Amino acid sequence: MAEEESTLVVQDTVPVIEDVDGDKVPDKWIDLQFTWGGKPYSLSIAESDRVFDLKTSLRDLTTVPIDRQKILGLVKGKLPPDQARVADLKLVAGRKFSLIGTPEGDEIKDPSQLENLPDVVNDLDVDFTENMAASNRYQHDVRNIRKVKEMVAKLNLNIIHPLRPGKKLLVLDIDYTILDTKPLTSGSLPPDECARPYLHEFLEAVYPHYDICIWSQTSWIWLETKLVELGMVGANRNYHISFVLDKTSMFTVFTEREGKPWQHSVKALQIIWSYFPEFNASNTVHIDDLGRNFALNPKEGIKVTAFKGAHTPEARADTELVKLTQYLLHVANVPDFRTITHKDWRSVVKKLPRIEGP
Ligand SMILES: [Mg+2]
Numbered sequence: 301m302a303e304e305e306s307t308l309v310v311q312d313t314v315p316v317i318e319d320v321d322g323d324k325v326p327d328k329w330i331d332l333q334f335t336w337g338g339k340p341y342s343l344s345i346a347e348s349d350r351v352f353d354l355k356t357s358l359r360d361l362t363t364v365p366i367d368r369q370k371i372l373g374l375v376k377g378k379l380p381p382d383q384a385r386v387a388d389l390k391l392v393a394g395r396k397f398s399l400i401g402t403p404e405g406d407e408i409k410d411p412s413q414l415e416n417l418p419d420v421v422n423d424l425d426v427d428f429t430e431n432m433a434a435s436n437r438y439q440h441d442v443r444n445i446r447k448v449k450e451m452v453a454k455l456n457l458n459i460i461h462p463l464r465p466g467k468k469l470l471v472l473d474i475d476y477t478i479l480d481t482k483p484l485t486s487g488s489l490p491p492d493e494c495a496r497p498y499l500h501e502f503l504e505a506v507y508p509h510y511d512i513c514i515w516s517q518t519s520w521i522w523l524e525t526k527l528v529e530l531g532m533v534g535a536n537r538n539y540h541i542s543f544v545l546d547k548t549s550m551f552t553v554f555t556e557r558e559g560k561p562w563q564h565s566v567k568a569l570q571i572i573w574s575y576f577p578e579f580n581a582s583n584t585v586h587i588d589d590l591g592r593n594f595a596l597n598p599k600e601g602i603k604v605t606a607f608k609g610a611h612t613p614e615a616r617a618d619t620e621l622v623k624l625t626q627y628l629l630h631v632a633n634v635p636d637f638r639t640i641t642h643k644d645w646r647s648v649v650k651k652l653p654r655i656e657g658p
Pocket of ligand 1: 473474475476477588589590
C-alpha cells in the first residue's frame with residue numbers, strides 16, 4: 301500500500317499534499333537532468349519518493365527496464381536500495397547524471413556478437429598491412445571515396461574530452477582488442493576479468509602523447525556500456541577518452557577474396573581526419589585485431605592478436621598491451637608517421653631494451 305501512495309505523489313504535481321490526518325504537508329520536488337544514449341532528458345522527483353520511483357520514472361522515459369538500469373553520477377558511490385527515500389539522497393536541483401541500459405525490445409544481441417562466431421572472424425580476415433595493392437584499389441574506388449564523404453556528412457561523433465593541441469591520435473578498437481566481449485555480454489565473468497591485462501596501464505602510459513579515440517563496430521548504447529563497465533569512462537583515471545565512433549561511421553566495401561566476391565566493413569580514418577584537420581596520416585595510428593578494418597588505411601594499422609578466452613591462464617598472462625605500450629612510446633616522438641612503417645612493430649619491440657614491470 302505504501303508503494304501505491306508513493307506512486308500517487310509522483311503523479312500529483314501539487315507541491316502540497318494532505319497526509320492521513322488531513323494536514324497539509326509540503327512535498328519538495330527536485331528537477332534532475334540525465335543523459336541516456338547520448339541524449340539529454342529531464343525529470344522531476346519528489347523528496348518523498350523512493351529510489352524505486354526514480355527508477356520507474358527513468359523506465360517510463362526511456363523504456364529501459366529497472367533491472368537493466370545503471371545510474372551513474374547521481375550519488376557518491378553506490379545508489380541506495382529501492383526502498384531508500386529520495387530525500388535521504390541529498391540531491392540538489394539541476395544535478396546531472398547518466399543512465400546506461402538497453403531499452404525494452406532492444407535486447408537483441410550486441411551486433412558485434414553476430415560476428416563473433418569465433419575464429420571464423422580471423423579465418424575471414426585479410427591483413428591489409430600485408431596487401432598494399434588490394435588496399436590501393438579500395439582507396440581509389442570512387443564509391444569508397446564518396447562513401448567517406450557521406451559518412452563525414454552524417455558523422456555521429458561523441459566528444460567526451462576536449463582534444464589537446466600537439467598530440468598524436470590513437471584510434472583503438474574494443475572487441476577482442478582490449479576486451480573479451482563474449483563473457484562480458486553474457487555476464488559470465490565480471491567486467492575487469494574480461495578486460496585485456498594492463499588495459500588501464502597501457503592507456504595511462506600513452507595518454508601523455510596520444511589523444512585516444514575509441515572506434516567500435518557496435519551501437520552507441522553498447523559502446524557506452526562497455527566503456528563504463530571497463531571503467532574507461534565514469535571512473536577516476538589518469539587518462540581520458542577524447543571521442544568515440546560507433547558502427548554508424550563504418551561502411552561496407554566490396555572486393556574479392558580467393559577469387560570470390562567478398563564484402564566487409566571498414567574504419568576509414570579519413571572520416572576522422574575530415575572532422576579534425578589536426579589529425580592526418582602523419583600523426584595517427586589505428587590498433588585493431590581485424591586487419592580488414594585497415595583496408596583504407598593500411599599504413600596506419602597496427603594489428604594485434606585477438607584477446608579471447610579471458611578466463612584462461614594464457615589470457616591472464618597476455619602481454620600484448622605491454623608490447624604496444626613500448627611500441628607507442630618508442631614512436632611517440634617521430635615527427636611524421638609516414639616516414640616509418642608499423643607493419644613490423646613486434647620486431648621493433650623485441651629489439652627495445654626491456655622496461656620495468658611485466
Ligand atoms: Mg575487434
